[in-house]
Amino acid sequence: MMKLLSNLHIFFIIGSLHMTNSQITQDSCTSSVLQNLNTQILFDTSSLGCSSVWSSEGFILRTTQAGPSLWSFVLSAPNTNSYVAIGFSPNGGMVGSTAIVGWIAGDSSAIMKRYFLGGKTPSQVVVDQGNLQIMNTTSSIISFSSRIYMAFQLVADQPTQQLVFAVCSNNNHAPTSPNFRLTAHRNQISIAFDYASGQGNQVSSPYSSLKRTHGILNAVGWGVLLPIGAMIARYLKHLGSYWFYAHSSIQLSGFIIGLSGIISGLVLNDRIDINVAKHKAIGLIVITLGCLQIIAVLIRPNMDSKVRKYWNWYHHNVGRVLILLAAFNVFYGVHLAHAGSEWNVTYGVFLGIIATIALSLELRLLTTEED
Missing domain, CATH: 2.60.40.1210 (Cellobiose dehydrogenase, cytochrome domain)
Known part of the structure; x- marks a missing residue:
């Protein structure tokens, strides 16, 4: 037997x-x-x-x-x-x-x-x-x-x-x-x-479409639109009030798209058997900072207020931290998903273009201030 x-x-x-x-x-x-x-x-x-x-x-x-x-x-x-x-x-x-x-x-x-x-x-x-x-x-x-x-x-x-x-x-x-x-x-x-x-x-891994959607929404919302909106606020103030409406619209769009990406990520985390605790934690920090930014806009003081400079410092620096964390988490998410180098290259090219434009505008701004 x-x-x-x-x-x-x-x-x-x-x-x-x-x-x-x-x-x-x-x-x-x-x-x-x-x-x-x-x-x-x-x-x-x-x-x-x-x-x-x-x-x-x-x-x-x-x-x-x-x-x-x-x-x-x-x-x-x-x-x-x-x-x-x-x-x-x-x-x-x-x-x-x-x-x-x-x-x-x-x-x-x-x-x-x-x-x-x-x-x-x-x-x-x-x-x-x-x-x-x-x-x-x-x-x-x-x-x-x-x-x-x-x-x-x-x-x-x-x-x-x-x-x-x-x-x-x-x-x-x-x-x-x-x-x-x-x-x-x-x-x-x-x-x-x-x-x-x-x-x-x-065979295709379970929820591959949801993974792709999660990655695209977060990359576009947090990783592309938010940096563009921040650049508008810093470099296009000479356009009068138009910069504010463009900045607000793009940032709000980025927040909504990014929020959708994080929600899809939470759904994905509940369905697949993989440990993404760090990626999830960074994502929750990003969405928390995004909510704080929205609250800050709603309670922002008038231009002639004595506390306006403190509000500006808070709003600008929280935004910078949010953008840096979001960009890092996009690359980290691609790494966890083993999505391939094409995802890193594609997002890296977009980020490189944004960084190059920002650098040229920053140099131009510095030159203008010196003049």
């Missing part, structure tokens, strides 16, 4: 082969690295199909059907001194999936455990739980040539095609006993995997 996984006991073998420099290479679907691990992986690997399921992170998945209700998996990933994971998901998301997670601990021991991802909070990520049936006697995790190889056999008529892969930041420590709590992952990807062909295709 097959002995199935209850608490995943792992057979650990650290690669201790005598390797020359030419042997220490990256794994790929064309490499013969598994031939070096045949005696350490506890099931037949000769018929495994191979797919580069996450090329940017170096994840290689090898799998095959080993029997009527038995599937063999070998996940290869770089050793980041933290965990790597493969999740079997009912819907393509992290929440609701059961994951196999492996890492090399600080004492050089290798650990692989099963987790049920019941929610986004640490208490809902439960170790040694989930609906996967894994063959205990053939499970192993191997450290070899700066990579981790997680080998296991899944008992199932047909595994789910929705697979989720995750990697933790190098700066985060690996899970430790007794509770083996997972820290937030640095990056993840969802793929639809075809077991017949052994190939996987990336």
Whole structure:
């Protein structure tokens, strides 16, 4: 009778082969690295199909059907001194999936455990739980040539095609006993995997449209319109009262658009399983400063008031802090979303144009004052 996984006991073998420099290479679907691990992986690997399921992170998945209700998996990933994971998901998301997670601990021991991802909070990520049936006697995790190889056999008529892969930041420590709590992952990807062909295709992450909307609204509202409105107030006062109406209209538009972006971000934060506490905190500071600016405008003193100069100092400097924080948070949000360099380049070009115009107008203003 097959002995199935209850608490995943792992057979650990650290690669201790005598390797020359030419042997220490990256794994790929064309490499013969598994031939070096045949005696350490506890099931037949000769018929495994191979797919580069996450090329940017170096994840290689090898799998095959080993029997009527038995599937063999070998996940290869770089050793980041933290965990790597493969999740079997009912819907393509992290929440609701059961994951196999492996890492090399600080004492050089290798650990692989099963987790049920019941929610986004640490208490809902439960170790040694989930609906996967894994063959205990053939499970192993191997450290070899700066990579981790997680080998296991899944008992199932047909595994789910929705697979989720995750990697933790190098700066985060690996899970430790007794509770083996997972820290937030640095990056993840969802793929639809075809077991017949052994190939996987990336699927759009959940709420990708909401993420894009959130980013665009915040970048346009806080990151573009507010700096333009501030420039109008500083450099176009020679246009009479028109500068005030233009400044007020643009700032109000930027505030409304930015507020919409922050609301969409709060909705997004409630729906996706990612830790964005710092990004969220900066966003809330930005919206607080924006509200304070509106309140300040409503109670602004008359031009001939003795406190007008203090109000000007407050209004101008709070506005500057708001704009700087907003610009930083746009770039930080792009980084968290792994949206790609094109987002940074696009926003950076807009910001560069605004900064160049502001610098030229500031030089002109200084020249005029000297004259």
